[in-house]
Amino acid sequence: MTEQKRPGHFWERKHPTEQRIDKPKPAAVKPPAQKSARKISTSDLVEEQTAEVCPINWKIGAKVERVPTGIPGFDKLIEGGVKRKSINLVEGGAGTGKTIFCTQFLINGICKYHEPAVYINFEEEKEEFCENMLRLGWDIKQLEADNQFVFIKYAPEQIEKLLGAGGGVIRDILDRIQAKRIVVDSLTSYSMLHDAVSDKRDSLLLLFKTIKKWGCTTLVIGEPIEDFDRHPYNIMDYEVDSVIRLYNTREHKARNRSLEILKMRCTDHSSKTFSYSITDKGIIVYHE
16 A cells, blocks of 8 residues: 655655755845934924025125113023114003113113113103102213213104204214114104004004114113903004013002013014012012
């Protein structure tokens, strides 16, 4: 009886004498050489994302020239100072220290950074202003005698006429003392010249356009039209380069002063609210 082959039996194996023809194995394909990974920086990502939308002459991270206010604790919140030749609105209600904040900006400009200054006022008399500032140790009359400071008082109607003529007397004063800093007090009084919103806006635009031509760094004082929570924005907020808001809020039986930078163009500013105090040497801003 012939024995049947079972699957897997050794009889299925080829005899050693049989010629074995193996199929050639395909040549091993080497994987393409990988380039060394290059670290991609944040600037590279920004350039890739903005290459199609930015003008060809736009430089990412271009340096912005800063003008320090010299107010203790404040410049650290705005990369060292406001943008040079910018127009900045300092806005707040009664008792917030708007005039002190802006005058301190001018005094520090003169005494610390050798930048002559002009204060344009629509309401307060010069004698009263000088007396109030002397309480803080700022001798305005002496600075005027040194040709470093000029106090100008005009009615809003007169200012508008001067602006229509390119600045007139104000421009001459700025040139005479080589002024670098200006304060305008206040935009609220100036904007009250007109009733219609469009007329207010046109008047403010003329003022801002003229100030830009003067080439000075400017703080303009404004007052809230309504409560900030109910009316958070007004015409002035949109037209200026930055908005600095001062608060004097009541808590229980005391009032606390605080400020915030609502906006500031070309600046990585803090979005928090910071407390400040008015001392016998001016305003101090606290970071805690």
